Amino acid sequence: MVKLSIIIPTLNEENYIGRLLDSIKNQRFKDYEIIIVDSNSKDKTKHIAESFKKLPIKFLTEKQKGIGQARNVGASIAKGNIFLFLDADVVLPSKFLRTALAEFEERFLSIAAVNQLPLASDLRNKIYHQAYNSVTDVLQYVYPGAQGVCLFTTKRLHERIVGFDEKLRLGEDADYVKRASKLAKYRKLVDSFVYVSTRRIDKEKIGSLLAKYAKCDLNRALKKYDKVNEIKYDFGEH
Amino acid sequence: MVKLSVVIPAYNEEKYLPKLLKSLSRQTFKDFEVIIADNNSVDKTEKRALKFRKKLNLQVTHCKKQGPGPARNAGAKLASGDYLLFLDADVVLPRVFIKSALSEFESRFLSIANCLVWPMGKSVVNTLLHLGANLIMLFSHAVKPHSGGYCILITKRLHERIKGFDESMSLSEDCDYFERGCAIGKHATLENTKLFMSTRRFGKEGKAGLVTKALLGYANKVICKNRQLVDYKFGKW
Numbered sequence: 001m002v003k004l005s006i007i008i009p010t011l012n013e014e015n016y017i018g019r020l021l022d023s024i025k026n027q028r029f030k031d032y033e034i035i036i037v038d039s040n041s042k043d044k045t046k047h048i049a050e051s052f053k054k055l056p057i058k059f060l061t062e063k064q065k066g067i068g069q070a071r072n073v074g075a076s077i078a079k080g081n082i083f084l085f086l087d088a089d090v091v092l093p094s095k096f097l098r099t100a101l102a103e104f105e106e107r108f109l110s111i112a113a114v115n116q117l118p119l120a121s122d123l124r125n126k127i128y129h130q131a132y133n134s135v136t137d138v139l140q141y142v143y144p145g146a147q148g149v150c151l152f153t154t155k156r157l158h159e160r161i162v163g164f165d166e167k168l169r170l171g172e173d174a175d176y177v178k179r180a181s182k183l184a185k186y187r188k189l190v191d192s193f194v195y196v197s198t199r200r201i202d203k204e205k206i207g208s209l210l211a212k213y214a215k216c217d218l219n220r221a222l223k224k225y226d227k228v229n230e231i232k233y234d235f236g237e238h
Numbered sequence: 239m240v241k242l243s244v245v246i247p248a249y250n251e252e253k254y255l256p257k258l259l260k261s262l263s264r265q266t267f268k269d270f271e272v273i274i275a276d277n278n279s280v281d282k283t284e285k286r287a288l289k290f291r292k293k294l295n296l297q298v299t300h301c302k303k304q305g306p307g308p309a310r311n312a313g314a315k316l317a318s319g320d321y322l323l324f325l326d327a328d329v330v331l332p333r334v335f336i337k338s339a340l341s342e343f344e345s346r347f348l349s350i351a352n353c354l355v356w357p358m359g360k361s362v363v364n365t366l367l368h369l370g371a372n373l374i375m376l377f378s379h380a381v382k383p384h385s386g387g388y389c390i391l392i393t394k395r396l397h398e399r400i401k402g403f404d405e406s407m408s409l410s411e412d413c414d415y416f417e418r419g420c421a422i423g424k425h426a427t428l429e430n431t432k433l434f435m436s437t438r439r440f441g442k443e444g445k446a447g448l449v450t451k452a453l454l455g456y457a458n459k460v461i462c463k464n465r466q467l468v469d470y471k472f473g474k475w
Contacts, residue, residue, distance in 0.1 A: 107422065108349050156347075160347075
């Protein structure tokens, strides 16, 4: 029995997945399994993942394209008591797993998000990410909701809320955290952070990205799922 | 390995303890053990308790250090369950108590909880007083969690994390424990269940006296952080 199941949904992630797996390989904490749920990538994602022969990776190929669904499929075969959902464009700092898990257990959390720092070093990106971190630091108490970029949760809680809502093509992560935090204790970890790529911000103007998030949250709150799914935001490109 | 360990501190409880043990032996849920932490009793507490060994998975341990805090800690040390239920000797449980308490505890993802309490007997005044106590308990979760030690359900993991009861406190060690537990784990008052408590506290001190003490105690706690105003002896009320 492993302690932690790391679940990574992918779609054409050849540029990123290698870096993430490298950073997992360098962790001192070893009691984990990795489950990659690939939505039939056309690039070398699988090839790259399989080149990490020493890592305990299970590679699943799925036809469907939903990110929530992919995470649920991964979770359904996961053996750990704690799940860590990661996006493919994340890089873990050294000692991340050990520090984050220690805090997760010490504070008796059932679900937790972490701060994000940009992989790019320009000032603009630093400011955006710092702002995001500060805003979510406050929101965690009043309006819980986090990105699926890096999310810890217990197996028991995941099963209790029946996983991610597969009807949502976007904002499924915020919805998941919101439902979970109604039942169990959710907090942001203070001792840990992850690096994320800046592809979301590079592709789009920050204003339009924020507008999308706002629109998504609003429609989700109103339960207008069709409108949420109309928003242009493709899995694998973000 | 059992699921739940019931820990009962006891000091000269020959009169009340058998009633509690009887109600424990009738629970619909059976996967629990009972640990009685005998606190230098000079009456037949232990002998009466041991009679229940046929019906219950029960053991008696002896705690020399006087006080419910040390006694509960000593009992908890022997516990093998994932959950601990601390009970006072003068309570009685309805048959479905453990079953519904555990299922609510788990389904609400709690780490520490107390429960609603009603008096034994039919006195209206007593009932009203307990209603008041229950309301304070329910609403205190939003301000400053407050609980007596007569019924605290907690995960063993959290008990160990907060290092048990503070053995240096002679009064409101239970409130202190509950508060420290609530600061870390998710907490609530269980709503689907209740227990019955003897009214001996009323008998000895008079209702007005006890209510004043209790209110003073809580106000004291909220306002000036645990400076002890009142003197209260274990097993003597």
